[in-house]
Every structure is written in structure tokens, then in C-alpha cells.
Amino acid sequence: MESKSCVHIRQEWDIVGARQLGRERAKEIGFGTVDQARIATAISELARNIYLYAGTGKICFTIIDDLEHKGLQIIAKDDGPGIRDISQVMEDGYSTSGGLGAGLPGVKRLMDYFDVISEVNKGTEIRTAKWVR
């Protein structure tokens, strides 16, 4: 069983919209409150990255429920400037925006699966997932 829904990130308020939808999806498939908060926070970080660095993009949620896994997959995709040095942005404390720099390494710790594909001047796609335990 798979069901997919996407939120377009165009304005700041969409960050809240994305994390609220993500939390609802997480609740539907049976995540507890702590994991719901983790998922919503991860989405918030991903959506803010899109808004800050790419301007626009989208975040898609897919509910995965097969023999091996049950969980939520989140894909954050934009056509922005891309990430030049992925290992650098995965370092704790690295930030180009003057924020806390919790961004991507934080998201990786909040989720169970995490992968970044990025091409300079083409865009970035971050795939992440959390499994119901």
C-alpha cells in the first residue's frame, strides 16, 4: 500500500503547512508522540532549507506499508543552487545562514534513513524515512 502527498514550499508559512501535514501522516500510520515530533521537526528543517536556499521546492510524503517496512518516507526536492560540498553541510555546527547549524546532521539523527543527492546549479533531493517500531 502506498499513498503520496506533496506540499509546495513557496512562502515561509508553507514550512508550518508541511510539518503539520507530515505530523498527520505520521499519526495515521501509528507513530507515537515522540516520533511524530521528530518527523515534524525534520520536515521543518528540510522545508526551511528549501525556503532559504532554493526559494521554492516541494516536500512529498509516502506512506510505506509492505512486508518489510512500515513507515513514512519524506522527499524534499528543489531546483536551487545545489550543495557544493555535502560532507561540509553534514558537519555539526556548519551553517551559511547564521542559524544554529543544526540543519542536515540534525535531520539525519531524527530519522532512520537519510540520503542527499545534489548537483550544483541543478538542485537538491533529500530522501529520508522513519520506520514504525
Add this chain to the structure above:
Amino acid sequence: MRIPILKLHHYLLISIQIDLDDKTAIQFQEDLLNKIHKEGATGVVIDLTSVDIIDSFIAKVLGDVVTMSDLMGARVVLTGIQPAVAMTLIDLGIHLQDVPTALDLEQGLIKLRQELED
């Protein structure tokens, strides 16, 4: 959207009951500092009982407002941080180490009184 700031003697009380977006958070920061200035408040309690997500940006805004208020001479205590929020913040790598906290509003007021009146 504006977050209401209530005055109680020399203290200001805030209960955040909405899902904070960036703009509202920044507006709140400004409103609180202006209110501290206007009322001559010495202590502030920001209650987060109804907040079920704090991401890195909101955490930064809250941490900053504590430091900013401190610069003005007002002590801020954050209260009611939910277990799920505390766990998420640590996963994110945010420790808010220098930020005074208390279990709930009542404990927050006791903490303020102890620190300010001793």
C-alpha cells in the same frame, strides 16, 4: 498573528498556544522586548506546554530572546517543555544550556522569585 503578553505585577507571562511560524516568532521577540521596556518588567515566564514542535529556528529565537531580555535586565524562564520536544531538541544537537527552565508555570514563577528576590 501576535502572541499575547500578560502583565502580572513585575512579571510578564506568555503562553504560546499556536504552531509558531518564523514570522510570528520574530514578531514575538520584538513585542516581548518592547513590553519589558514599557512595563519595566524584571521577570518573564514563557510557557511552552502547548508547543509540540521546536525546530532549530524557533530554538534560536527563544534562546536569543532570553539573552536579549537578560541584556535589558529581565530574567526569562522557559517552562513546560514537553518530553517529546526535549528529546527532539537533543537529537537536533540543540542544548539550550544557558537557558533557565522549569517544569511548569508555577515552578517558573517560584524560580523567578528566588532568583530576583534573594
